[in-house]
Amino acid sequence: MTAKKIVQDFYKSDVLLDSEKVSAFLHPDIVLEWHSSKGYHKLKYNQIIDLSVELSKAYIRSKARISHILVKGNMVSVRYAHYIKTIENPREEMLLAHFMVIWELKDNKLYKGYQMSQL
Secondary structure (H helix, E strand, O other): HHHHHHHHHOOOOOOOHHHHHHHHEEEEEEEEEEEOOEEEEEEHHHHHHHHHHHHHHHHHEEEEEEEEEEEOOOOEEEEEEEEEEEEEOOOOEEEEEEEEEEEEEEEOEEEEEEEEOOO
């Protein structure tokens, strides 16, 4: 499977809400450096799995609408908008944030990520 296909599959609808599916994409030594509108976060494997579990408690749908994807070797850059539906309001799709991330893949898994997000 290509690096581009792996990243596209990771951002398919609802994958981020299923920690088992998320774990299948993650390299055991993954590090995600994330600059968000709330500050800087450095997440490792277990923290990313925990985030997926927390997301699944609050949201019933998760959809990433990818607008740009660029590939160079084992590096994939993705620009997307992340939409969710909450448990409290399952009929309304809401924009969670805009994201830009650069993924480095190793052994066909997400290995290093550099992400920025804006509400």
